[in-house]
Amino acid sequence: MNQHPDYLLNKISSPKDLKKLSLAQMEQLAQEIRTLILEKDAAEGGHLGPDLGIVEATIAYHYVFDAPKDKIIWDVSHQTYPHKMLTGRAYGWLDPDRYEDVTPYTNPEESPYDYYAVGHTSTSVALATGMAKARDMLGKHENITALIGDGSLTGGLAFEGFNNAAIEKGNLIIVVNDNQMSIDKNIGGVVTALKKLRDSNGQSPDNPFTAMGFDYKYVSDGNNLQDMISAFRAVKDINHPIVLHINTLKGKGYQPAIDNEEAHHWVLPFDLKTDKTTVPAPKTPNATTTVIDLLEKHIKNNEKILAINAAIPGVFGLDVIKNKYPENYKDVGIAEQESVTFAVGAVKEGIVPILLENSTFLQRAYDQLSHDVAANDLPVVMVVANGGITGGSKTHLGIFDNTMIANWPNWEYLAPTTLNELKSMFDWAVKQRKHPVAIKSPVTPVPEGEVVDEDYSTIHYDIKRGKQVAIIGLGDFYQLGEKVRKLLADHSINASLINPKSAAHLDVEALNDLKKDHELVVTLENNSLAGGFGEKVASFYGPSDMKVMTFGEKREYTDLESVASIYKRNHLTPDQISKDILDVLHQ
Amino acid sequence: MNQHPDYLLNKISSPKDLKKLSLAQMEQLAQEIRTLILEKDAAEGGHLGPDLGIVEATIAYHYVFDAPKDKIIWDVSHQTYPHKMLTGRAYGWLDPDRYEDVTPYTNPEESPYDYYAVGHTSTSVALATGMAKARDMLGKHENITALIGDGSLTGGLAFEGFNNAAIEKGNLIIVVNDNQMSIDKNIGGVVTALKKLRDSNGQSPDNPFTAMGFDYKYVSDGNNLQDMISAFRAVKDINHPIVLHINTLKGKGYQPAIDNEEAHHWVLPFDLKTDKTTVPAPKTPNATTTVIDLLEKHIKNNEKILAINAAIPGVFGLDVIKNKYPENYKDVGIAEQESVTFAVGAVKEGIVPILLENSTFLQRAYDQLSHDVAANDLPVVMVVANGGITGGSKTHLGIFDNTMIANWPNWEYLAPTTLNELKSMFDWAVKQRKHPVAIKSPVTPVPEGEVVDEDYSTIHYDIKRGKQVAIIGLGDFYQLGEKVRKLLADHSINASLINPKSAAHLDVEALNDLKKDHELVVTLENNSLAGGFGEKVASFYGPSDMKVMTFGEKREYTDLESVASIYKRNHLTPDQISKDILDVLHQ
Structure with a gap:
């Protein structure tokens, strides 16, 4: 049953209805949307910080532009709850009985306002550039917009997209949603570049976008609805590529999500009063805690271990390592290719790099795991999480890692049946310094099992x-x-x-x-x-x-x-x- | 037999010997190296332009630094003939009987001066960053250098590497070898950014490297030996990451290679007097000419065809399309991920994108072909070249495309047995607008065969x-x-x-x-x-x-x-x- 029949949102069945509202009404709408995001996430879990931060930009976009003729490509699409609410799918938040009727990512089967099923980062600029080229070939004239977060900017595909977008001839609007975070704290030279721009209110001459030939505009408060409306009006129907850099606050409207952004990027069901999760803690030991214990054991043993991940420390519980052993920890940002090739550099110099990768995102590093690792037969170690059947979105399936890893020459791909076997395989992978070894972390719970200490150089069943x-x-x-x-x-x-x-x-x-x-x-x-x-x-x-x-x-x-x-x-x-x-x- | 017993190069058995030479002697060495590159390439084929352009930088590097303790990572490593000649392998050019004894890419099995087998682009900065991190963890102090061409800069992994290199704490030297070319003419916003820097003698404030936090130096003539020696001396033992941007001339010393750089990036055996290849033209029609004819047929038929490739038009003979139908042609630069995701954007808008990919480089776009194409089940068409057993380097093998493409859901992967079957499959792939379809272009010659006109929606043997x-x-x-x-x-x-x-x-x-x-x-x-x-x-x-x-x-x-x-x-x-x-x- 609709929990908020009084909400203004009930009157918005498409962006057309939005265009009739006053600024004050739209600000009320922003409040309603935030409340609904929090209520549903508290009940069901879901993405939180990215959606709270993008509310005003989304309202402004749909107020100014004419979707679905004008098209917006949401990078990763984990920030599209407000977009979905404004494009005829508010029931999926208003009515708990219908929570399941709306999916968490953009979904063209669900709505004509969604163009792609997207769940991996950094694709939006490339997609938008292809659409802009096609639009021009077909003699059409709609606005094509990509919205990409600063976290997604660190992915190589984003850069490849910008490189080509810069030389497009027609309308192309790239909104850089700069909330100073990827899932965890953002990483690298891009952080520096964006900070210079924010600190100078967009005026710094050290501007990587104008360097590439883009037109550029800056909005210092991307959560100010009037400012965002003005900014979108200024770029609508523009006849060349432009970067619209907006400074937003991830988690805006929910203080715990501002205070601890990583923990509130995506949340399990939680209590709105205490912010505590309502899901019982997983039984320990499990595969995740076992891997963390193993990392710690080898680090304490003074082995030259480097735990490497690509912006997903939470998946592996890596915060322990990051905080206690910062010298043995490297987060490369959303950059799976880099995580692997960086590991190759480190292993060649005598370090033991342990890659911690999520099966679905591992696909991004296929060539690096093949050309850089396998063809050089270097003893990189990799733990693969979520490699198995799960109930997730089709954009996040992890059922292809046997097909990838076990078919490359030189790779070993071990699959433990118990936690003690996981330990044995991990210890051996770290000790042997001959070939690349990956370990498929169990997806279904496995027993602790008997203690094993085995050499897997040759497989004996x-x-x-x-x-x-x-x-x-x-x-x-x-x-x-x-x-x-x-x-x-x-x-x-x-x-x-x-x-x-x-x-x-x-x-x-x-x-x-x-x-x-x-x-x-x-x-x-x-x-x-x-x-x-x-x-x-x-x-x-x-x-x-x-x-x-x-x-x-x-x-x-x-x-x-x-x-x-x-x-x-x-x-x-x-x-x-x-x-x-x-x-x-x-x- | 050694064809040049009089060459000074005979006295260089390692970089140590180089350090005893005068500038004039090193300039003589540069001449000798160029002559040898041309002689061997004329006899055997090989990379030409990249090696001719990098002669002085290589001599200067080995004169100033102390390899193999100091380490240089050559991106793609297709420019390492001079490096090989200066590190004890000159016999592979001096003596035609030993031409086969030295391999064309860096090869750690061949020399301690080579660190990786590399043949795909854009890996050097990530490798060097991993090595620098490991060096610091191990308390060592050598110089780590990456040398990357401006063409390779357009690959996403290069950017991911720069993003992480920018925040390294210790010594890390990144030489950007700017010869204004990838294999074909270079593409995109990076071109604009580098041009501004060259035109301003490195002084433009629009500097993407300093924007990311790098120290930066510019050398306007990277083929001036003295200037390169001075530049390397200035950055040796530096205690932070620096970008050394050098402007070089691809093909320097051989006018035909300067006049037509794409054709001289890699050459078949040729006549040094006429610059004409000595290899008979391949029999036509063959798979390559058939695909070009098919593209032209569908373009002429006014179908909305977009032929997309990632900086390798030569592999497919795409110059015909590029020159005659520029509106139907898109080269995204060295950026396989972008080629695919761009195609996804275009197909969604109603264009028929035809991806032309080399099997070995296709690995770079694994995730895009899976997450962006397959999960969205969009009718992208792809022709795969060199998908089969060849005698190439282990970095360039194309034997994994069945394993990639035929295991993704929704993809069809057709393999023609004749040229006429190739036509039938191509025509059907373009016509059906339902699923992604790839075609494995024959690697061994196939007959013309009987005319076929078939629907491959369901496979009938x-x-x-x-x-x-x-x-x-x-x-x-x-x-x-x-x-x-x-x-x-x-x-x-x-x-x-x-x-x-x-x-x-x-x-x-x-x-x-x-x-x-x-x-x-x-x-x-x-x-x-x-x-x-x-x-x-x-x-x-x-x-x-x-x-x-x-x-x-x-x-x-x-x-x-x-x-x-x-x-x-x-x-x-x-x-x-x-x-x-x-x-x-x-x-």
């Missing part, structure tokens, strides 16, 4: 020996294998259960040995099947009589679908798997 | 029907399949031969139908086996009695190994394949 059927459960899907094994036992099948340890290298001897008394090998992996681990096993057994069944996710995108539903559609429940196995055995 | 064994020859390896089929016929095996057309989608009906009277399916693909086409077929047949053998390249890097040798080691000759097949049939 752990086998609970049975016969007829062998189940190979990779990483956190090993436990799924255990469940399947139990179900098969009910059918008098004493299946073997195997921990393969590696997504990249097969234990050929063990696999050959299975041929003696097994007729079917089943692989389970928490990854896309396409190009993954199972296909390698199937290919290995191809010329033999052994049958192989591969379980994992189909080649598909899922979008905010529950994990249970994804599992079911992909035949990944123990019941489905055992039934499928029995079907093949009896065919 | 072309089958020359036999029995017992089915050979599936993907793309340019179809002809290999034909040869194998003939050899099997000598053993009374009437094998089926299949053109599968797609690396991404299987014709399930056809594959199931083979089960009736075939016991073995053989896949042939010009790609790495890991994550490739064959593994998909093996996985498909996994639960059945069908045996599968997959042929392609092992998961490995090759480095300047001949194609014949790579084929042989990987059992890719018709004789080896047919023997392997017979072995499995008789086992």
